[in-house]
Amino acid sequence: MLKHRGFPSRLPSSDYSFTIRRENKAGATKLITRERYADRRPADRRADAGFMEALWLYFGEAEFERGNLDAGRLSWLFGREVVPAEDPFDPESYDALLRIDVDRARASFPEAFDGTGIWEGKSA
Secondary structure (H helix, E strand, O other), X not given: OOOOOOOOOEOOOOOOEOEOOOOOOOXXXXXXXXXXXXXXXXXXXXXXXXXXXXXXXXXXXOOEEOOOEOHHHHXXXXXXXXXXXXXXXXXXXXXXXXXXXXXXXXXXXXXXXXOOOOOOOOOO
16 A cells, blocks of 8 residues: 555544555445435534545655545545546545546645645645
């Protein structure tokens, strides 16, 4: 499992994890598309926006390996702002390649791209 050195491990001042420490011996947790309903808590929305901003600052438009990125946090963006970058795609692989759908991500999380987000234009 690739560890993304320098990627934030969590949202500052919270318990929302962005990365995992070690791989699961039973295999990677499957990535699924989770529905984001309008009544989600503000803290959950901030975690999604902070994670999207960290992905953008760390990877940009390049394809990236899933590696140690948290499956639960990725699943909130998967299928919309974060999409598979390979065909066939294995949602249960740490080696799976992903990419950011920039147009959709900008529409959903404008603060992640304009420098007003959690990281305020700094590298994540």
